[in-house]
Amino acid sequence: MKKVIFATGNEGKMKEIREILGDLDIRLLSLKDAGITADIEENGSSFEENAVIKATAIRDLTGEIVLADDSGLEIDYLNKEPGIYSARYMGEDTSYHIKNANLIERLNGVPDEKRTARFVCAIAAAFPDGTVRTVRAAMEGRIGYEEKGENGFGYDPIFYLPEYGCSSAELSMEEKNKISHRGKALRAIRDELQ
Numbered sequence: 001m002k003k004v005i006f007a008t009g010n011e012g013k014m015k016e017i018r019e020i021l022g023d024l025d026i027r028l029l030s031l032k033d034a035g036i037t038a039d040i041e042e043n044g045s046s047f048e049e050n051a052v053i054k055a056t057a058i059r060d061l062t063g064e065i066v067l068a069d070d071s072g073l074e075i076d077y078l079n080k081e082p083g084i085y086s087a088r089y090m091g092e093d094t095s096y097h098i099k100n101a102n103l104i105e106r107l108n109g110v111p112d113e114k115r116t117a118r119f120v121c122a123i124a125a126a127f128p129d130g131t132v133r134t135v136r137a138a139m140e141g142r143i144g145y146e147e148k149g150e151n152g153f154g155y156d157p158i159f160y161l162p163e164y165g166c167s168s169a170e171l172s173m174e175e176k177n178k179i180s181h182r183g184k185a186l187r188a189i190r191d192e193l194q
Ligand SMILES: O=c1[nH]c(=O)c2ncn([C@@H]3O[C@H](COP(=O)(O)OP(=O)(O)OP(=O)(O)O)[C@@H](O)[C@H]3O)c2[nH]1
Pocket: 007, 008, 009, 010, 013, 042, 069, 070, 071, 072, 073, 086, 087, 119, 152, 153, 154, 155, 156, 157, 180, 182
């Protein structure tokens, strides 16, 4: 069976990825599964650049087919912050409860129509022959007024989906994957992996 490494250390992402690509005839390994502990500096200036940096670094290390996800939350009122710095916002070790409270506070008094935001996901696929492919997708929503829901990870509890009347942390993983940035991007690239 074809082996594909997913170059991520984020277990929340990896759970979703396994569900989205689960029916493919490939053996999907996380960095941990592959015994890789490399710490890759994400010094690109876009989601695509960072996804390519992660995928090619691990492809060069292993010679395998490697995928990477670079994603984040863009809040329009905050000039698209935290964006590519979403994981590092307020420090990588700060809890999301604190990060979420901070973002809600920064939007204090901002009306619904100005609370627009999106999750963005760029996926890069790096192949042993040197080729690299990238795709990007987004999920539109708004920043809520309080944390809601226990599913998902990260900023999901404050990401309100007006059409669903709930946060993305109140969706089941299956429901989130159908409409999410990550679900859409992975479905756009999956045919290249067969
Ligand atoms: O609530 C969320 N639901 C999501 O669906 C989601 N997707 C991305 N994010 C945020 O964006 C960062 C990615 O940064 P990122 O791509 O550098 O990943 P990471 O550093 O966590 O792991 P790695 O894949 O780089 O190893 C993550 O940590 C989160 O803060 C999300 N938050």
